[in-house]
Amino acid sequence: MAVTEQPRKGRAEASHTFRALLVELPIYGLLVVAYFFLVLHFLTDWLGDLHAKHTTLYSLVSIGLVIGQAVVLEWVTTLLLRLFRGRSE
Amino acid sequence: MHFPISGADISPIYLVVVGFLIGVMGGFFGVGGSFIAGPALRAAGLDWNFAVGTDLAHIVGKSVVAAKRHRALGNVDLRLGLIMALGTIGGAEVGAQLIEFLKHSGNVNSVVSIVSIAIYVSISTFMIWESWKTLRLQRRKAAGMKVPGARSSREDESSFQVVTQSIQKFRLAPMISLPASGVKSISIWIIVLVSFIGGLFSGFLGGGAGYIRMPMLVYVVGIPTHLAVGTDLFEIIISASYGTFSHAIKGNVDIMIALVMNTGAAIGAQIGAIATQYFAGPKIRLAFVPLPLVGAAIVIYTMTTGHKL
Numbered sequence: 001m002a003v004t005e006q007p008r009k010g011r012a013e014a015s016h017t018f019r020a021l022l023v024e025l026p027i028y029g030l031l032v033v034a035y036f037f038l039v040l041h042f043l044t045d046w047l048g049d050l051h052a053k054h055t056t057l058y059s060l061v062s063i064g065l066v067i068g069q070a071v072v073l074e075w076v077t078t079l080l081l082r083l084f085r086g087r088s089e
Numbered sequence: 090m091h092f093p094i095s096g097a098d099i100s101p102i103y104l105v106v107v108g109f110l111i112g113v114m115g116g117f118f119g120v121g122g123s124f125i126a127g128p129a130l131r132a133a134g135l136d137w138n139f140a141v142g143t144d145l146a147h148i149v150g151k152s153v154v155a156a157k158r159h160r161a162l163g164n165v166d167l168r169l170g171l172i173m174a175l176g177t178i179g180g181a182e183v184g185a186q187l188i189e190f191l192k193h194s195g196n197v198n199s200v201v202s203i204v205s206i207a208i209y210v211s212i213s214t215f216m217i218w219e220s221w222k223t224l225r226l227q228r229r230k231a232a233g234m235k236v237p238g239a240r241s242s243r244e245d246e247s248s249f250q251v252v253t254q255s256i257q258k259f260r261l262a263p264m265i266s267l268p269a270s271g272v273k274s275i276s277i278w279i280i281v282l283v284s285f286i287g288g289l290f291s292g293f294l295g296g297g298a299g300y301i302r303m304p305m306l307v308y309v310v311g312i313p314t315h316l317a318v319g320t321d322l323f324e325i326i327i328s329a330s331y332g333t334f335s336h337a338i339k340g341n342v343d344i345m346i347a348l349v350m351n352t353g354a355a356i357g358a359q360i361g362a363i364a365t366q367y368f369a370g371p372k373i374r375l376a377f378v379p380l381p382l383v384g385a386a387i388v389i390y391t392m393t394t395g396h397k398l
Binding site for chain 2: 025028032035036040043044045047048051055056058059060061062063065066067069070071073074076077078081
């Protein structure tokens with residue numbers, strides 16, 4: 001009994017995760033599109049200017065931006081995964 | 090979408106998809122994914138120096154996400170990661186200087202292409218041989234002592250273990266222990282050498298060089314594959330940040346491209362990290378094999394046809 005229960009439980013968990021991802025991806029996609037237009041659009045000129053005139057500052061800002069964005073996106077994806085995984089169970 | 094820093098026109102969807110795929114692979118294999126990202130950026134129209142620098146910047150972000158998830162799963166040896174960062178930074182600087190030299194001599198694209206093909210093919214060949222041999226050995230052993238459902242540490246053994254053990258016998262002071270990785274005593278110089286080589290490839294070919302560091306952590310330092318994946322990612326954050334800074338100063342980073350790629354990588358990295366829980370060490374290593382070959386194939390395609398995807 002225990003032997004058949006285990007794979008069944010694993011399959012159910014995988015199915016929940018898959019469904020959660022299907023719901024999460026479009027929401028995440030919308031957030032990313034909004035992010036493109038609101039943030040990246042306004043940063044382009046400023047970063048181009050920095051790259052041309054202040055390379056050291058550009059280097060530091062680049063690392064700050066990429067880490068900052070990663071932390072925020074990690075927080076958003078974890079939240080979404082938790083939210084939808086929780087709801088599907 | 091136009092990226093004024095590098096002067097390239099690349100579809101943001103292409104960048105997000107590439108970022109997502111690399112994120113999944115990075116979270117699963119503990120690699121930066123430069124063997125895919127570098128050629129993919131090159132194929133999209135970036136010069137190698139921009140592809141290498143931008144790829145490093147993208148890897149910083151992706152590794153933050155994946156390492157955080159691996160830390161939660163207990164797959165990160167912080168002590169080992171911090172020691173490795175020292176050697177990696179030295180190696181990354183030497184690699185970046187080599188790129189700079191080639192850029193000035195005007196043959197950066199051809200030299201980096203040829204070196205990358207040679208490295209990618211060598212890694213894949215070695216790993217397919219080792220993983221296949223280990224899995225065959227395990228199957229033979231399992232025939233004698235089968236434990237249904239159990240996942241023992243035995244599953245992460247390597248047929249290269251004899252060589253690993255002789256490397257660990259090299260006793261040049263200072264010696265350290267890595268309790269989190271199960272290594273009782275190892276010369277710090279072995280770790281520094283492994284990380285220096287990783288850093289050199291990182292600065293020269295781009296990325297975090299996880300494609301060479303992850304196998305070296307398993308085969309040379311002798312730590313379990315799951316820990317190698319997590320620790321490598323943690324170390325990549327430090328080394329790739331340094332590499333990004335170094336390349337950005339030299340004008341080789343288009344941070345806008347990296348930021349766009351990271352939006353896809355953030356979700357992919359989490360999926361990849363979670364997936365490692367369901368696979369044993371040799372299977373992860375065997376699944377790793379096609380990845381550098383895909384990178385090599387993209388470089389060969391771009392070199393021979395001159396066509397940019």
